Amino acid sequence: MVMKVYGSALSTAAMRVFAALYEKDLQFELVPVNMGAGEHKKEHFLALNPFGQVPAFEDGDLKLFESRAITQYIAHEYADKGAPLVCEGKPMATVGVWIEVEAHQFDPVASKLQWELVFKPLFGMAVDAETVKENEAKLAKVLDVYEARLGQSKYLGCDCFTLADLHHIPTLSNLMGTPLKELFEARPKVSAWAADIMGRPAWAKVLAMRNQQ
Amino acid sequence: MAAPVKVYGPPLSTAVSRVLACLHEKDVEFQLVPVNMAQGEHKKPDYLKIQPFGQVPAFQDESITIFESRAICRYICDKYADKGNKNLYSTNPLVKASIEQWLEAESQSYNPPSSALVFQLAFAPLMNIKQDEELIKLNDQKLLKVLDIYDQRLESSRFLAGDEFTLADLSHLPNTHYLVSVGNRGEAFSSRKNVGRWWNEISSRDSWKKVVEMQKSK
Numbered sequence: 001m002v003m004k005v006y007g008s009a010l011s012t013a014a015m016r017v018f019a020a021l022y023e024k025d026l027q028f029e030l031v032p033v034n035m036g037a038g039e040h041k042k043e044h045f046l047a048l049n050p051f052g053q054v055p056a057f058e059d060g061d062l063k064l065f066e067s068r069a070i071t072q073y074i075a076h077e078y079a080d081k082g083a084p085l086v087c088e089g090k091p092m093a094t095v096g097v098w099i100e101v102e103a104h105q106f107d108p109v110a111s112k113l114q115w116e117l118v119f120k121p122l123f124g125m126a127v128d129a130e131t132v133k134e135n136e137a138k139l140a141k142v143l144d145v146y147e148a149r150l151g152q153s154k155y156l157g158c159d160c161f162t163l164a165d166l167h168h169i170p171t172l173s174n175l176m177g178t179p180l181k182e183l184f185e186a187r188p189k190v191s192a193w194a195a196d197i198m199g200r201p202a203w204a205k206v207l208a209m210r211n212q213q
Numbered sequence: 214m215a216a217p218v219k220v221y222g223p224p225l226s227t228a229v230s231r232v233l234a235c236l237h238e239k240d241v242e243f244q245l246v247p248v249n250m251a252q253g254e255h256k257k258p259d260y261l262k263i264q265p266f267g268q269v270p271a272f273q274d275e276s277i278t279i280f281e282s283r284a285i286c287r288y289i290c291d292k293y294a295d296k297g298n299k300n301l302y303s304t305n306p307l308v309k310a311s312i313e314q315w316l317e318a319e320s321q322s323y324n325p326p327s328s329a330l331v332f333q334l335a336f337a338p339l340m341n342i343k344q345d346e347e348l349i350k351l352n353d354q355k356l357l358k359v360l361d362i363y364d365q366r367l368e369s370s371r372f373l374a375g376d377e378f379t380l381a382d383l384s385h386l387p388n389t390h391y392l393v394s395v396g397n398r399g400e401a402f403s404s405r406k407n408v409g410r411w412w413n414e415i416s417s418r419d420s421w422k423k424v425v426e427m428q429k430s431k
Contacts, residue, residue, distance in 0.1 A: 050362045051322055064310055066317035073310045093277050093288045100281035103320055105266060145265045 003028040006045070007054035008035060009210040012114070012170035013067040014055040018209060019166055020071040022202035024082035030209070068103060071163050083202070085163045095157030098149075098164035102156075105145075109138045110171045117178040140183055143190050150189035155197075165197050173198055173207075218243040221260070222269025223250065224427040227331060227387035228282040229270040233427060234383050235286040237420035240297035245427075283316060286380055298420075300377040308375060315373040315381035322362075326355035327388035334396035353398075360401055360408050367407035372415075382415045390416065390425065 003021070005028055007014030021028050033039050033054050041052045048056035049065035057063070057070045059077070064070050075085035087095050112135045116127050149156060157164035172194055176184065185191045197203070218236070220243055222229035236243050248254050248269055256267045264271040264280040271278065272285045274292075279285055290302035303309050329352040333344050366373065373381045389412060393399040403409045415421070 050365060051318065062307060062310060064314050066314050066321065069310065069313035069317045072313050073306075076309075077306060090276060092291075093279055093284070096284040096287050097279045097281050100284040101266075103317075104281065108325075142266075148265065 001060055004031050004058040005029070006031045006033050006048055006056040006058075008033060009206070009213045011035075011054045012111075012174065013053070015170035015206050015210070016067040016167055017055050017057060017070050017074075018206045019169055019202055020074045020085060020163070022205045023085060023166070023200070024074060024078045026074070026078060026081065068099070068163075068167060071166065075163055083161065085161075085166060087158050087160070087162060091158040095162045095164050098156040099162075099167065102164060102167045105142050106139075106168060107171065109135045109142060110168075110175060113139060113178075113180060114171050114174050117180065118174045136180065136183070139180070143183055143187055146193075147187040147189050150193050155193065161197065161200070165193070169197055169203055170206075173203070217275045219246050219273040220244070221246045221263065221271040221273075222248050222255075224424065226269050227328070227391065228268070230387040230390075230424050230428065231282040231384060232270050232272065232285045232289075233424045234386055234420050235289050235301070235380070237423050238298045238301050238383065238418075239289055239293045241289060241293050283320065283380075283384060286383070290380065298378070300379060301383070302380050303377075311374040312379045312381050315379075316384055318373075319381060319384045322359050323356075323385060324388065326352040326359065327392060330356060330396060330398065331388050331391045334398075335391045353401075356392075356398075357401060360405055363411075364405040364408045367411050372411065378415060378418070382411070383420075386415060386421050386424075390421075 003026065005014060005017055005021070007017075007030070009015065009018070009030070018028075018030075033045060035054065039045055040049075040054055045056070046052055048058075048063060051065065053065070055067055055070065056065045057073075059073070062073070064073060071085070079086070086092060112131060116132050116135075120127055146156070153159060155161050155165050172184075175181065176194065176198070184194050218241060220229065220232055220236070222245075224230055224233060224245065233243075233245075248260065250269070254260055255264070255269060260271075261267055263273070263278050266280075268280070270282055270285065271280045272288070273279075277288075279288060287302060294304065302312060329348060333349050333352075336342075337344050363373070370376070372378050389402070393402055393412070402412045
């Protein structure tokens with residue numbers, strides 16, 4: 001039975017999961033959820049994710065929600081397929097740290113900026129300049145820490161590409177399409193890392209999915 | 214002989230107390246290293262070497278220095294898998310997937326509103342910072358929505374991830390403790406049958422009582 005991902009190729013959280021599946025060369029079925037029509041808040045979807053958010057995921061009898069829990073499951077369950085997205089032994093501890101850094105330091109700020117600069121314009125909503133300014137300053141500080149870290153380590157978690165890097169790609173990719181790309185490009189190590197992770201073939205496949213929608 | 218495990222930061226910090234609860238559950242001895250936040254010690258170069266974002270906690274054992282409380286908890290559970298509570302972070306892949314799901318739910322859905330409320334209700338008054346009524350109202354609403362979802366989940370499950378107390382439940386202890394005590398938000402929990410039962414059970418654990426004692430004595 002093929003794995004299913006419920007969501008949309010436009011959702012950054014769902015894209016995290018697609019990226020992991022493509023990295024692992026795994027077959028899956030995308031079950032579209034029509035968010036414009038509020039499908040994610042209806043009973044049949046709430047049974048898959050009681051928080052009414054995409055993505056939701058099924059692998060046989062296993063049902064999961066939360067993109068970062070889904071990618072962890074994929075990485076461990078299919079450890080022997082495709083790219084190793086986690087490390088064994090001591091490096092995993094540091095990968096675990098930077099997985100949390102993405103979730104708690106990068107994403108809250110980057111998501112707000114993504115909402116203001118990428119999604120609001122799509123919906124014809126006015127951009128809140130104050131919010132952008134405030135969060136741009138916060139993002140700059142986070143990226144300073146990343147710049148120092150990437151001076152010590154090829155990728156964020158360790159010397160190979162892991163979930164710690166992958167989880168950034170969808171939002172990072174969106175922000176690179178805004179004037180904020182300057183923040184990334186002004187920092188040489190961050191810039192090289194961003195180009196590297198966005199240049200991965202698995203990510204190209206996710207973008208192809210999105211462009212088909 | 215000094216314990217090889219060090220935790221940096223004050224027990225009053227919610228993130229620090231998350232790690233302390235985990236160490237108690239796993240029966241792992243540790244040394245608490247004070248960080249004088251009132252004097253900005255956490256923003257000084259020596260501390261930034263071990264936690265580059267200038268936050269507490271940081272964690273050190275004989276082989277590694279790490280930060281981010283939930284990463285530290287996972288590390289403790291992996292490294293000391295045979296000690297203390299073995300169900301905290303099960304090695305069974307399907308059970309672990311469920312634990313990770315609810316740990317992420319805590320991180321992404323519970324933590325933001327509850328942290329904001331803890332700061333406004335418990336810490337802002339101590340720091341002579343004016344409370345933001347709008348922010349409190351907004352986050353109260355968000356919290357109640359999350360608790361409704363939890364109540365539904367806990368109708369059919371004793372703990373969040375399943376039949377056993379796990380890291381997913383533990384992760385909720387620090388913020389919730391402040392919310393129901395200093396924050397006067399106890400009714401939000403007690404008025405929901407299953408959430409009330411769950412909170413009573415997890416907050417009565419010996420490991421959490423030890424952490425609360427540590428918070429009182431510092």
